[in-house]
Amino acid sequence: MKLEMLKEVSPFTMLQLETCVRCAHCAEYCPVYDVLKKPQTMPGGRVSVMLKMIKGGASSWFTFYRLRAGKLNEIENHIKSVYECALCGRCMAVCPFGIQTDKLWELFRKIVYNFNKHPPVLKEVDKFILSTYNAYGVGNDARAMWVDYLGLDNVKINEPSDIVYFVGCTSSFKAVAQDIAYATSLTLNHAGVSWTLLGEDEWCCGAPLLMIGDEEGAKKMAEHNVRAIENLGARLVVSACPGCARVIKQKYPSLIGRALRFNVMHLMELLDLYIRKERISLKGIERDSTLVTYHDPCELARLSGVIDEPRRVINTVTTSFKEMPENRRDVRCCGGGGILQAVNDELRLNIAEKRVKQAKALEAEILTSACPACKITLMDGTKKVGAKIQVLDVVELFARRLGLM
Secondary structure, three states, X not given: OHHHHHHXXXXXXXXXXXXXXXXXXXXXXXXXXHHXXXXXXXXXXXXXXXXXXXXXXXXXXXXXXXXXXOOOXXXXXXXXXXXXXXXXXXXXXXXXXXXXXXXXXXHHHHHHHHOOOOOHHHHHHHHHHHHHOXXXXXXXXXXXXXXXXXXXXXOOEOXXXXXXXXXXXXXXXXXXXXXXHHHHHHHHHHHOOOEEEOHHHOOOOOHHHHHHOOHHHHHHHHHHHHHHHHHOOOOEEEEOOHHHHHHHHHHHHXXXXXXXXXXXXXXXXXXXXXXXXXXXXXXXXXXXXXXXXXXOXXXXXXXXXXXXXXXXXXXXXXXXXXXXXXXXXXXXXXXXXXXXXXXXXXHHHHHHHHHHXXXXXXXXXXXXXXXXXXXXXXXXHHHHHOOOOEEEEXXXXXXXXXXXX
């Protein structure tokens, strides 16, 4: 079964791999290689490792490295390089051959997972997501407890509504990100729309499982979430998490084997739409001159194409907005993606440090993003750098200027 999976690698994929391994154009754009400077961590180096596995047959390749004197840890280091990647997609954006490297990294991780060679820490993560239905390994009945913690009133949970707000694991369980859920809820209420939470019926979106390589586990999450959403008759799913929004919109149809019966939007798309249609009034809004900058989440800008919407939202609440360098589709990753924190947290922080220093050089007072993982990582980066920059999600900034929180 395992070797059969290697045989399923298409001739076109092999052509892409053979092309990629001979080119190092994207290396200077890779945030991981920029920090580690190890050949196996550049995209082409990662491909070289996987080509050896695919051509030789992974089982014999693993055995070869185990038998070589003094090379007992080499296989583990090579495998680790497959996961020392933020899955930011920047290599794809700059590839002169148009290779969709994001699909290659997904394939590599699926192959490694299939051979049960993924890092031990990810085996634990995989196990507790499958057993607790969330990325933090706690009882899923606590998923909506933030509603009570933050004092929200009259919030629907698992009730028929036009809109399902898919909160995501990070904003549900991580205290530092729960203000994103709070601000989103207040803003949806302010817009006067019919919306609901799924509560404990919301399971992990499955994105972390795909990042580990567990496609079957992600399929289980997708089937459950789609069933829960469709049972409520919702016409729209909105999430403030780019990872959740992207996996539901882009991956769920193939995972469940059919089209979704609802639309999917990131919160920035919905807020921008409501502002332009005057569903949300800007009368009396506090628009000040505080210098605000914005970090594009990789999954939102580069991988989902949502670029102008958050900027339009930001510009409704400030008279002083300044772009970060390396922005939009060319955004420099903050390090918060690809389940990198579990694999190599020091690497994540070193990548974040470089991004925060760019914001500091702008003399920004507020650094915004539109992703819970980005917010947490950039906050960690400001602590590492010692920068006095306030890090907020765009919806938090917007809700504060509206006087909602």
